[in-house]
Amino acid sequence: MTAEGKPVPVPTAETRHYWTACREGVLSYQHCLACSRPQFYPRTLCVGCGGARLEWRASRGLGTVHAVTVVYRPPTAAFRPEVPYAVALVDLDEGFRMMANVVGGAPETVAIGDRVRLVWEQRGDAVLPQFTRAEGGGR
Amino acid sequence: MTTRPLGQRARITGVGDTAFGELPGSSVLGLHAEAAAAALADAGITTREIDGIVCAYSLVEPHLMLSSVVAEYLGLRPAFSVALQLGGASGCAMIMQAALLAGTGRCRHVLVVAGDNRLSGMSRDGAVAALARVGHPQFEVPYGATIPAYYALVASRYLHEHGATMEQLASIAVTMRRHATLHAKAHMRQPITAADVMASRVIASPLRLLDCCLVSDGAVAAVVSAPDAAAGTRDGRVAVIGMGQGHTHEHISQAPSLTEFGCHDAARRALGEAGVRPADVHVAEIYDSFTITLLVELESMGFFERGGAGPAIVAGALGLDGTLPTNTHGGLLSFGHSGAAGGLTHVVEAVRQLRGEAERRQVRDAELAFVHGDGGILSAHCSLVLART
Numbered sequence: 393m394t395a396e397g398k399p400v401p402v403p404t405a406e407t408r409h410y411w412t413a414c415r416e417g418v419l420s421y422q423h424c425l426a427c428s429r430p431q432f433y434p435r436t437l438c439v440g441c442g443g444a445r446l447e448w449r450a451s452r453g454l455g456t457v458h459a460v461t462v463v464y465r466p467p468t469a470a471f472r473p474e475v476p477y478a479v480a481l482v483d484l485d486e487g488f489r490m491m492a493n494v495v496g497g498a499p500e501t502v503a504i505g506d507r508v509r510l511v512w513e514q515r516g517d518a519v520l521p522q523f524t525r526a527e528g529g530g531r
Numbered sequence: 532m533t534t535r536p537l538g539q540r541a542r543i544t545g546v547g548d549t550a551f552g553e554l555p556g557s558s559v560l561g562l563h564a565e566a567a568a569a570a571l572a573d574a575g576i577t578t579r580e581i582d583g584i585v586c587a588y589s590l591v592e593p594h595l596m597l598s599s600v601v602a603e604y605l606g607l608r609p610a611f612s613v614a615l616q617l618g619g620a621s622g623c624a625m626i627m628q629a630a631l632l633a634g635t636g637r638c639r640h641v642l643v644v645a646g647d648n649r650l651s652g653m654s655r656d657g658a659v660a661a662l663a664r665v666g667h668p669q670f671e672v673p674y675g676a677t678i679p680a681y682y683a684l685v686a687s688r689y690l691h692e693h694g695a696t697m698e699q700l701a702s703i704a705v706t707m708r709r710h711a712t713l714h715a716k717a718h719m720r721q722p723i724t725a726a727d728v729m730a731s732r733v734i735a736s737p738l739r740l741l742d743c744c745l746v747s748d749g750a751v752a753a754v755v756s757a758p759d760a761a762a763g764t765r766d767g768r769v770a771v772i773g774m775g776q777g778h779t780h781e782h783i784s785q786a787p788s789l790t791e792f793g794c795h796d797a798a799r800r801a802l803g804e805a806g807v808r809p810a811d812v813h814v815a816e817i818y819d820s821f822t823i824t825l826l827v828e829l830e831s832m833g834f835f836e837r838g839g840a841g842p843a844i845v846a847g848a849l850g851l852d853g854t855l856p857t858n859t860h861g862g863l864l865s866f867g868h869s870g871a872a873g874g875l876t877h878v879v880e881a882v883r884q885l886r887g888e889a890e891r892r893q894v895r896d897a898e899l900a901f902v903h904g905d906g907g908i909l910s911a912h913c914s915l916v917l918a919r920t
């Protein structure tokens with residue numbers, strides 16, 4: 393985390409492929425070849441069965457808001473210009489959950505059950521997956 | 532489940548705490564020493580009799596081996612030493628670790644001590660930033676969430692599924708504050724109303740400032756003794772009769788559910804070991820980092836039906852004369868919260884209640900207490916059942 397900027401993810405061995413794919417515009421997740429469980433975030437083994445045979449798959453980037461909050465008190469000064477902003481847990485249609493911001497439109501109107509679609513944010517060297525309302529966005 | 536006779540259970544024989552609130556000029560190790568001295572005096576033993584030490588961690592003065600540092604500072608030469616880190620579950624987990632040592636005769640008197648001075652020892656922004664790093668560094672932290680935001684995600688889902696109201700959450704904060712007004716050491720003793728809570732500024736919707744715990748300076752200690760060693764202390768009546776933990780995740784984006792947590796298993800294990808049911812508990816001291824924390828835990832642990840805690844709390848269930856007097860010291864929301872020591876305040880209050888030493892906060896005939904701590908974002912859980920024997 394830099395003192396003045398927003399935090400930029402630093403890839404590790406098991407996440408390098410994921411962040412490289414993000415830079416190419418692909419939201420990737422792991423699929424267990426033994427038990428067919430989708431997995432996010434990337435690991436070296438399947439948390440369902442312990443299997444090590446995992447393949448990368450590409451998400452279509454469509455999901456549903458499972459939970460959402462609007463942040464007014466930011467963690468660091470770097471986020472102060474953004475408040476208020478929505479932080480959500482999004483359930484992707486492929487069956488995995490991830491955290492992201494829901495951008496575009498008034499943040500307080502983001503609601504549980506809203507359909508969202510993937511958008512990208514360039515941040516430093518990294519490209520971050522974010523979401524926006526798939527329909528009725530920007531109310 | 533093996534149930535051991537009460538006489539064979541570890542005892543909490545000493546409790547002690549420092550002032551809570553803003554303590555300018557305090558040091559982390561000095562606070563540890565002050566709380567430890569109070570607990571030893573309460574037990575009526577000296578440092579020479581301590582043969583085990585369990586510590587936690589400090590954000591203000593980070594040490595790689597805090598239990599060694601504290602033992603050295605106090606002049607202890609223990610036969611067992613460990614520091615553990617389970618966030619808000621640390622307090623209960625430290626007592627559990629000590630009770631495992633004392634209950635098996637491995638140690639005679641174990642000192643449990645934690646403290647920090649995040650209020651005077653670091654800036655508010657520094658504390659918020661340090662705590663926000665609890666999130667996953669790659670998959671949560673970049674999105675600008677804070678600890679209140681992680682808990683707010685839980686609140687949003689709970690309100691969505693169970694139709695709880697902000698008035699019900701506010702009622703928790705009001706009850707905790709009412710209890711704190713009866714405790715001379717509490718950080719916040721000015722009474723508040725539900726309207727005050729709902730008019731306080733939004734931190735992370737739906738949670739407002741008065742839905743959030745305090746940041747305080749302070750330290751808390753306890754002495755946990757072997758059953759036979761307890762006889763030589765001032766008051767060895769409080770026994771640890773049930774202990775349990777439950778762990779489901781670390782990061783909230785990985786939680787299997789946003790309304791059911793590891794506290795369910797922790798409480799089931801602890802109550803099962805004690806051979807009691809939730810309805811048998813006379814007084815409860817349960818982690819309340821946010822109003823939603825307490826609401827979700829009370830239901831997940833079986834003290835109320837799903838969706839039932841909110842209306843019951845508004846009707847006074849958690850008050851000193853309610854069906855389940857809870858956080859009689861004022862909890863983290865109003866007594867104070869000082870890192871790992873925050874969860875220990877619940878243990879200390881339970882011991883004082885069981886001894887009949889809770890003064891104006893005393894719950895009549897309290898003989899069975901339930902204590903619970905949670906760390907992370909409802910990630911790590913530890914429950915204790917304490918009884919006056």
Ligand SMILES: [Zn+2]
Nearest residue numbers: 424427438441
């Ligand atoms: Zn698998």
